[in-house]
Amino acid sequence: MKNSILHFSSVYLAQTASLVGKKESEGPLASYFDAIEEDPYFGTDTFEKAESEMARRTLNILLGKSGKRPEDIDLLMGGDLLNQCIATSFAVTKTHIPFLGLYGACSTIIEGSIVASAFINGGLVKNAAVMASSHFCSAERQYRFPLEYGSQRTPTAQHTVTGCGAYLFQNEPTPFRVKEAVIGKIVDNGVKDANNMGAAMATAAVDTILRYFNESSLKPQDFDLIATGDLGKEGHEISIELLKRCGYTLGDIYVDCGMLIYDIEKQDMHAGASGCACMATVFGGHIFKRMQNNELKRVLLIATGALLNKKSALQNESIPSIAHLIHICKE
Amino acid sequence: MNKKEYLAYTEKRAKRSNTVVNCIKAFLIGGLICAIGQGFLVLYLYIGVAEETAKTLESVTLIFLAGLFTGIGWFDKIAKHAGAGTLVPITGFSNAVTSPAIDAKSEGFVMGVASQMFVIAGPVIVYGTVASIIYGIIYFFIMK
Structure with a gap:
């Protein structure tokens, strides 16, 4: 099918903000993040409140960095991994900004960026803020065992990033133009193992990447960086193999945010990182700053999401996965 | 590559x-836990506790220690390496009850702690009881 690519004419990325937890602050990207909080409770008494507090602070950092007040923002959207996206809803309560809640699991930040770009490009709003958060402790409670339960993780398991990323898009030109996007399709490849989400999401990422390059006049070589969200080591290697079989060798420019944020060996992170905050903070913190420093000009972001829940996993269902793509370039 | 090939x-x-x-690792750490248990048994016998009571006391001590270690966050760090070594002795059962109880504290004592406490250990209790009933019936007829 043609027309996979959405073209935007006047959407610009104005600013990003990122806030991470302790484990992330011990990783190789620590110096890129705007703020670090070592207290997993973020000064609250539950992990769920902690995630809301984290998201609230990140939004404040974004507003501060871009010199805007809440009432200057036309539209806010975001999501997280908790039931009914509750962390984000509490986080934005006091902002009084028109709000759209989104759920795309770990692809939420790019899902939001695409929706924001569409609103701006269509002239409905002048600017829009997008945010996505995840917290290791609340995610464990949501999906897996109690935190202190003595269980062993498999080598393909991934670690949920504690953090939040927020981006501000607008119609006024900045050097960072959002050029194109591809909305992902749900790909269900039959993988049921929630401890191998990389294998579940790899085909979705490959599907979206192929749909983009099949239609685009650009080639993989034209990009300085092609980054997937949170395939982890396992999914990253599978996607390289699948892309190779389809005739694409992306080489060194092809990276995965889930492999960048931690020192996988030293921090014993098994297959790497996952979670909404994975791509949200790695792009918002690391990649965007590299673009600002002129190290990168043309970037493709492919955020991957494993759309499972605890009940579907117990009912032995496979993991429906998705990958959304966005193309940002510095002009 | 079709779905089947991909899964393979x-x-x-x-x-x-x-x-x-x-x-x-499981053998060594599991063995160590059992040796510690044996140590307590010897200690209790030494201070003059009756043998039956000493055996119960020994289990209770291990359950308490596992609960304490869960609470202060050591248990999952040991279990990460020990696996079945911490799971199989009575320590695993203690951890399976205390960890969800600690976790659910934020939802209150009734709907949180009390209702979530047996979320992992519950199946073991249910099917353990069922198995013992079946065993009891078989035993009853054979011994008759």
């Missing part, structure tokens, strides 16, 4: 935990 491919390439290393 991903399963084949997914790294397994190292069974040999895990077994050795």
Whole structure:
């Protein structure tokens, strides 16, 4: 099918903000993040409140960095991994900004960026803020065992990033133009193992990447960086193999945010990182700053999401996965 | 590549935990826990507790220690290496009850702690009881 690519004419990325937890602050990207909080409770008494507090602070950092007040923002959207996206809803309560809640699991930040770009490009709003958060402790409670339960993780398991990323898009030109996007399709490849989400999401990422390059006049070589969200080591290697079989060798420019944020060996992170905050903070913190420093000009972001829940996993269902793509370039 | 081939491919390439290393670690740590238990038994007998009571006291001590270690956050760090070594002795059961109880504290004492406490241990209790009933019936008829 043609027309996979959405073209935007006047959407610009104005600013990003990122806030991470302790484990992330011990990783190789620590110096890129705007703020670090070592207290997993973020000064609250539950992990769920902690995630809301984290998201609230990140939004404040974004507003501060871009010199805007809440009432200057036309539209806010975001999501997280908790039931009914509750962390984000509490986080934005006091902002009084028109709000759209989104759920795309770990692809939420790019899902939001695409929706924001569409609103701006269509002239409905002048600017829009997008945010996505995840917290290791609340995610464990949501999906897996109690935190202190003595269980062993498999080598393909991934670690949920504690953090939040927020981006501000607008119609006024900045050097960072959002050029194109591809909305992902749900790909269900039959993988049921929630401890191998990389294998579940790899085909979705490959599907979206192929749909983009099949239609685009650009080639993989034209990009300085092609980054997937949170395939982890396992999914990253599978996607390289699948892309190779389809005739694409992306080489060194092809990276995965889930492999960048931690020192996988030293921090014993098994297959790497996952979670909404994975791509949200790695792009918002690391990649965007590299673009600002002129190290990168043309970037493709492919955020991957494993759309499972605890009940579907117990009912032995496979993991429906998705990958959304966005193309940002510095002009 | 169709779905079946893809599943076979991903399963084949997914790294397994190292069974040999895990077994050795589980054997050593599990054995150590049992040796500590035996130590307590010897101690209780030494201070003059009756043998039956001393055996119960020994289990209770291990349950308490496992609960304490869960509370102060050591248990999952040991279990990460020990696996079945901490799971199989009575310590695993203690951890399975205390960890969800601690976790659910934020939802209150009734709907949180009390209702979530047996979320992991519950199935063991239910099917353990069922198995013992079946065993009891068989035993009853054979011994008759």
